[in-house]
Amino acid sequence: MNRRAFVLAVLLSFTAAVSLLALAACDGDDCNCPDGDSDAAGCDENELDGDGADGDGEPSDGDAEKMPRPGEVIFTEIMYDADALDDDVGEWLEVLNVGERDLDLRNCIFSDDNPSHKAVIDQSLPVAPGGRLVFGIRRPIEIPGDVELDWMWEGFNLGNNGDMTILTCADKLVDEVVFDVATMPYDAVKGASLSLCPGFESATDNDSLAHWRFSVSQMTIGDFGTPGAANDPCP
Numbered sequence: 139m140n141r142r143a144f145v146l147a148v149l150l151s152f153t154a155a156v157s158l159l160a161l162a163a164c165d166g167d168d169c170n171c172p173d174g175d176s177d178a179a180g181c182d183e184n185e186l187d188g189d190g191a192d193g194d195g196e197p198s199d200g201d202a203e204k205m206p207r208p209g210e211v212i213f214t215e216i217m218y219d220a221d222a223l224d225d226d227v228g229e230w231l232e233v234l235n236v237g238e239r240d241l242d243l244r245n246c247i248f249s250d251d252n253p254s255h256k257a258v259i260d261q262s263l264p265v266a267p268g269g270r271l272v273f274g275i276r277r278p279i280e281i282p283g284d285v286e287l288d289w290m291w292e293g294f295n296l297g298n299n300g301d302m303t304i305l306t307c308a309d310k311l312v313d314e315v316v317f318d319v320a321t322m323p324y325d326a327v328k329g330a331s332l333s334l335c336p337g338f339e340s341a342t343d344n345d346s347l348a349h350w351r352f353s354v355s356q357m358t359i360g361d362f363g364t365p366g367a368a369n370d371p372c373p
Contacts, residue, residue, distance in 0.1 A: 201242060204264075205307045209341035210237035211265070212313045213303050214334040214369060215353070218296040221329025222360040223281065225295050230274035230285050230331075231303055232365055233313075235265045236339050246307040248273060248291055251316075257291035272365045283358035285365045313341050317350075327352040331363035335372035 211233050220228025235241055243263040249256040265271050274287040275295065296303070300318035304311070319326045330352040338349040351372045353362040364370060 201244060202308065204240065204242040205246065206235075206237070206241050206243065206305075206312045207307075208310055208312055210239070210241060210312065211235050211243070211305060212334075212339065212341050212344050213305070213315045214270070214339065214344070215331045215363060215365065216296070216303055216315065216317065217285075217331040217361070217363055217365075218301060218317070219298045219326070219328050220361055223284075225275075225298070227275060227277050227281070228361070229296055230272055230287065230363075230365060232331075233265075233271050233273070233305065234339060235267050235269050236341075238267050240267070241265050243271070243289075243305075243307070246305060246312070249304045249306070250294060250296060251302040251304075252294065255294035257293060259289055261289065263289055270366050281359070283360075285357070285359070285363075313344070315344055317347060322347055324351065327362070329361040330354070331361075331365075333364065333369045336369055 213231060214234045215232035217228070217230045219225065222228065233243075241264070243259050243265065244261060246259050246263075247256050248259065263271060271288045272285060273289050273291060274285060276290040276292040277284065277287075298319075300316075300320065302314055302316045304314040306312060317332060332350050333353045334344050335349050335351060338344060343349050351370070353364060353370050355364050355370050356362050357365075
């Protein structure tokens with residue numbers, strides 16, 4: 139072997155050794171993968187864009203860890219019979235993070251007592267401990283003075299005589315509230331939200347309608363409620 143061939147062989151061996159060391163040190167999370175190059179050494183083909191989502195748009199394990207566990211997010215206000223607007227555009231409800239973790243409701247499911255009435259939360263919906271989110275039925279247009287919504291569902295309405303609000307995350311029931319106008323221990327008020335009394339913010343306490351009243355704070359649009367804010371005190 140001449141001197142030139144010998145030097146070339148040494149260089150090739152050195153380059154191969156460096157590549158093997160880099161591959162061993164790369165665990166798939168710390169690698170900088172070229173966009174669209176799922177074949178790059180040590181790169182996870184499902185995590186190429188660095189946004190924490192898999193290639194199919196589903197949340198990664200890190201997002202799944204932020205999903206609420208049973209009782210961590212509860213229903214605290216339900217506008218099931220709006221007056222200023224028709225029910226088709228006027229319904230909304232509020233949830234509260236009563237846990238101690240930062241949560242994200244993406245991919246959780248909101249539903250009522252009809253098994254076919256389900257809406258998947260298809261966006262990131264973060265909520266800190268003590269934070270509130272307001273869901274509402276989809277409005278076709280912007281309505282002056284309307285409630286500010288964090289997320290909108292579509293395809294079904296809540297019953298004016300009674301219904302259920304259900305939140306499910308990762309196939310686990312997080313919270314549900316059943317209301318029946320006929321058995322309420324107080325008179326129903328059209329155009330006022332059903333509001334959980336302060337001091338009863340838990341998944342157990344909000345099961346009893348005795349811990350709820352109808353809101354008395356009037357909103358800009360004319361109906362009564364406190365969406366996104368502390369509920370009215372109960373008499």
